[in-house]
Amino acid sequence: MNVRMVFISMVSACLLGFAYPKQRPEIPEYFPEPKHSSEQYSDMQIELGRMLFYDPILSRDSTLSCSSCHSSYNAFAHTDHSLSHGIEDRIGTRNAPPLFNLEWQEKLMWDGAANHPEVQPVAPISNALEMDENLEHVVLKLSRQDIYKNMFASAFGSEEVTGQRVLKAIAAFQLSLRSFGSKYDLVKSGEAIFTAQENSGYSVFLKHCNTCHREPLFSTFEFANNGLPVDADLKDAGRMRITLEKSDSLLFKIPSLRNLKYTAPYMHDGRFRKMSEVLDHYKSGIVKSVTLAKELESGITLSDVERTDLMAFLSTLNDSSFVFNPAFQFPKTHFVNP
Amino acid sequence: MFQGEPLIIGKYYFDPIHQDSICITSLKFYVTLKDKHEERYEDKVKLMEYDEENRHLTYHQNLTDVPSERELLIGIDSTLNTCGALSGDLDPSVGMYWTWNTGYINVKIEGRSKNCSALKHEFQFHLGGYSGKYKGIRQVNLELHDFVKCKMAIELGDFFAATDLRQKPQVMSPSDEGNRLATLFANTFHLIR
Numbered sequence: 459m460n461v462r463m464v465f466i467s468m469v470s471a472c473l474l475g476f477a478y479p480k481q482r483p484e485i486p487e488y489f490p491e492p493k494h495s496s497e498q499y500s501d502m503q504i505e506l507g508r509m510l511f512y513d514p515i516l517s518r519d520s521t522l523s524c525s526s527c528h529s530s531y532n533a534f535a536h537t538d539h540s541l542s543h544g545i546e547d548r549i550g551t552r553n554a555p556p557l558f559n560l561e562w563q564e565k566l567m568w569d570g571a572a573n574h575p576e577v578q579p580v581a582p583i584s585n586a587l588e589m590d591e592n593l594e595h596v597v598l599k600l601s602r603q604d605i606y607k608n609m610f611a612s613a614f615g616s617e618e619v620t621g622q623r624v625l626k627a628i629a630a631f632q633l634s635l636r637s638f639g640s641k642y643d644l645v646k647s648g649e650a651i652f653t654a655q656e657n658s659g660y661s662v663f664l665k666h667c668n669t670c671h672r673e674p675l676f677s678t679f680e681f682a683n684n685g686l687p688v689d690a691d692l693k694d695a696g697r698m699r700i701t702l703e704k705s706d707s708l709l710f711k712i713p714s715l716r717n718l719k720y721t722a723p724y725m726h727d728g729r730f731r732k733m734s735e736v737l738d739h740y741k742s743g744i745v746k747s748v749t750l751a752k753e754l755e756s757g758i759t760l761s762d763v764e765r766t767d768l769m770a771f772l773s774t775l776n777d778s779s780f781v782f783n784p785a786f787q788f789p790k791t792h793f794v795n796p
Numbered sequence: 797m798f799q800g801e802p803l804i805i806g807k808y809y810f811d812p813i814h815q816d817s818i819c820i821t822s823l824k825f826y827v828t829l830k831d832k833h834e835e836r837y838e839d840k841v842k843l844m845e846y847d848e849e850n851r852h853l854t855y856h857q858n859l860t861d862v863p864s865e866r867e868l869l870i871g872i873d874s875t876l877n878t879c880g881a882l883s884g885d886l887d888p889s890v891g892m893y894w895t896w897n898t899g900y901i902n903v904k905i906e907g908r909s910k911n912c913s914a915l916k917h918e919f920q921f922h923l924g925g926y927s928g929k930y931k932g933i934r935q936v937n938l939e940l941h942d943f944v945k946c947k948m949a950i951e952l953g954d955f956f957a958a959t960d961l962r963q964k965p966q967v968m969s970p971s972d973e974g975n976r977l978a979t980l981f982a983n984t985f986h987l988i989r
């Protein structure tokens with residue numbers, strides 16, 4: 459899809475005193491301290507980041523934006539696609555991970571390749587199987603557009619487009635993607651109560667899952683080998699590719715269990731399309747190896763009732779207020795098709 | 797320089813150790829002269845790019861009056877590698893940043909040689925790394941005590957005398973070989989009296 463966009467100047471809105479809505483809800487008291495706070499970025503920087511996130515100008519042939527593989531309606535994952543897409547219908551090697559609560563993730567991407575949110579966008583922009591572009595050229599392309607010059611001036615104090623500013627803006631938007639509006643969060647703040655089945659599922663979760671998928675983020679965001687058989691085609695060594703340490707072989711980032719309703723397929727290579735397949739894996743599919751997480755050495759065997767209750771609890775982690783938040787969606791007020 | 801001769805981009809030089817003819821097509825590296833106690837010093841980092849227009853690279857810095865507290869560094873340390881996107885010469889868009897794995901490329905040495913076993917006889921050494929056992933930053937071990945203004949030369953002949961382009965013509969990620977080459981490159985710096 460070759461999308462050509464014409465921008466409507468946002469600057470006029472600024473001049474008219476239009477105030478962009480605050481996109482950052484207050485962090486709940488039961489959340490830990492963020493690793494990378496979004497509070498350091500202004501609302502204009504976030505808004506610029508949102509424009510860049512949805513603009514295919516970041517890709518070499520201007521056909522693919524970040525949102526092509528990170529859809530707001532899928533909690534910024536890519537439903538029905540096990541592996542990420544690239545320009546010219548290229549297929550990547552990993553499942554596009556959902557994007558939310560990144561403020562609490564010290565390292566980003568499935569293998570932790572990115573050590574800071576501000577430098578993470580370099581990877582998909584440059585990857586030949588994804589956007590196949592380079593940051594220097596992105597800066598050049600953006601510098602030619604008056605709308606972006608104005609946006610950069612509003613966000614950073616001058617019209618100059620630099621790699622640093624592009625990266626900071628995209629990071630600002632991605633870090634603003636906070637998701638804690640689920641039923642679980644309402645329960646934690648005393649505004650709702652679990653059903654009996656959800657409560658039972660919560661107990662199952664605490665007993666079997668909470669060590670790695672620790673609440674309230676529902677992940678430690680550490681790296682672990684969960685016993686998946688190695689895909690014969692992808693031969694993905696996970697974090698070892700980054701650290702070159704054998705002890706990191708087959709370790710991948712532990713994903714959050716929030717928003718599972720929207721983020722299928724699951725795992726780093728999207729091999730499981732349903733949660734039932736995930737639970738089957740933990741029951742009987744685990745491949746033992748030196749780096750297997752010790753919590754999984756005996757697998758996780760649940761009764762049918764426990765399984766059903768757990769799924770009921772996990773459904774309380776879905777945050778429709780996040781998925782349908784217009785502040786995170788395509789900025790149609792700034793883009794219009796000719 | 798290459799074995800005492802001024803380095804000219806694209807010119808072939810003879811390496812007697814490996815009986816090879818070597819030409820350099822690109823030489824870039826980050827250099828910093830700073831006081832040892834400084835932890836954040838991004839304003840002192842300069843990207844040096846050697847080419848026909850820049851055969852004499854210059855670097856100015858204001859430092860303390862305590863020469864023994866100075867250090868000359870090649871490359872970027874872990875602090876600057878983990879603090880997000882930086883500006884100027886450290887902007888990730890200047891082409892000295894790894895894309896598949898976060899981190900600066902401290903040194904780029906690229907060229908061709910007769911014996912090089914890589915495709916089109918082209919070698920590429922991209923040296924970096926900032927964590928674990930693969931830290932690419934190096935201190936240049938020269939007596940910096942008495943200079944207000946000094947001249948240095950880089951003798952790439954020393955680098956290639958210890959690098960067999962038939963065996964390992966490409967380093968594109970932090971590694972044992974990358975560590976070795978980083979040290980080797982730092983040792984090519986000489987003061988010119």
